[in-house]
Amino acid sequence: MIADSVLCLSLERNFSDAQRYELFYSIGRKLQPDFPINDRGRYLLADKDFRGYFEKFLGSGNWKNFERRWNLAQMLRMLPPIAGDLAECGVFEGASAYQLCRFASEHGRRVHLFDSFQGLSVPKENDGAYWTEGGLSASEEKVRANLKEFHCFETFPGWIPKAFTKVADRRYAFVHIDVDLEQPTFDSIAFFYPRVSRGGVMLLDDHGYDTCPGARKAALDFMADKPEPVIDLSTGQGLIIKT
DSSP states (O other): OHHHHHHHHHHHTTOOHHHHHHHHHHHHHHHOTTSOOOOSOOGGGGOHHHHHHHHHHHOTTOGGGHHHHHHHHHHHTTOTTSOSEEEEEOOTTSHHHHHHHHHHHHHTOOEEEEEOSSOOOOOOGGGOSSOOTTTTOOOHHHHHHHTTTOOSEEEEESSTTGGGGGGTTOOEEEEEEOOOSHHHHHHHHHHHGGGEEEEEEEEETTTTOTTOHHHHHHHHHHHTTSSSOOEEOTTSOEEEEOO
């Protein structure tokens, strides 16, 4: 109701884009004073190719993920000189896997996609109360349909880390970990970290969210004695660059 009223007001008074943004910013600061609202005019908002991809998978109603998906796309730009395949743990419907596959098809790489395709496993004590067993479930058929234009990927159905043994001989340039819970996050980092090439990237989608305390704990516990820090990005992602 508030949003509709504000929109009507801005249209009635013929506000410019800049004026509408300032109105949104002022109201947003009153409703959520501790929530940082980014500025307008950033180039990522004008990238028509990326926006087309984003709306194809996530629609116009889920803009909360926009900057996380943008960051992933930018990380892939670092990979051409880095040897190795790409992998994702936690695929859901394949939105981020699509980005990995597009890069891989252009650069002669392979993409390995790991998911139970049954949703989340049972959350444990350190995972908090936000997630429930079976959440974020999507079928393997759905993922394969969304990636049908590509021939560079393979799906590995099953609970992490069961299927990892099938790719134990591979090296990786990029690994995206989005499994929300402590144990699969720890198992994913533990398996892929020694297999990531120097200069390669591990991107942790859940690292900075209070809904995923177990995932954050897993990353920090595993990396505690490693030379690389886990960088906290403002989007809630965690970044590890292998040295």
